[in-house]
Amino acid sequence: MHREHTGRRRNEAARQDILDAAAALIAEPGGAAVTVDAIAARAGVGKQTIYRWWPSKYAVMLDALLERARADVVETGDGTLPGDLTAFLVSSFAGAERGRAFLATAAGLAQSDPAAREMLEQFTRRRREALRGLLERHGVPGPGLLVEQAYGVLWYRLMISHEPLDRASAEGLAALLTRQADI
Known part of the structure; x- marks a missing residue:
């Protein structure tokens, strides 16, 4: 070419x-x-x-993941909190599963490399802001802890337990978070 x-x-x-x-x-x-x-x-x-x-x-790899995250992560489902949250988490988990090896490497590198830390922080901040925005659109008050729980599960599975970031897990987490939202 x-x-x-x-x-x-x-x-x-x-x-x-x-x-x-x-x-x-x-x-x-x-x-x-x-x-x-x-x-x-x-x-x-x-x-x-x-x-x-x-x-x-x-930096190239993180830029590629940032672009894919913008394109791949679904922020709306059926217009309800449970539907939108499920769609968001299913697509987020699928994207993290596809990039599992790189995300684990980037997280490890971020412990000692300030540039990698900044890039990873930028990536995670965008995803947290997107989830916070989704929850706020549905009137969830003070969504910060729900956002942390969602990404806590994702990163725990990614880095510690190595359990799959699959559809069933994302759906189960969305159901739990919806109940906690209590709106």
Whole structure:
């Protein structure tokens, strides 16, 4: 595939190819071992293009996950609190399951790398804000603890218990949180 050279300006087609390549590699078994070389080869760009726009492979991978999260996570279901919350959690759990290896690696790296910590914090903040917004739209007062419970379960399963982030778990959690919302 030939793209017009744009110098230091970011070519949107190349950017999208890079993010798509990173997302595809993350989803493969062993996604934690993704390299800049592998991303560049799959995207059809040079490594220098990636390093010009992102400081590390983790930055590319997190950017790819952020984009996928915006596209993949459903924020509305049937218009009811139980329906919308279930749709949100089912899609959130599915996305986390697809990116499980990378998210676990990113969480570990964030313990010692300030840049990784900032990127992971940005990613999780966007998802928490989306869930908070959903709960507020349904009139749930003080939704902060419900948001923490939802993501606490997700991250606990991701990092500690290694239980699946499956549809049944998301539906069960949505039912529990709906009862706790007490509206």
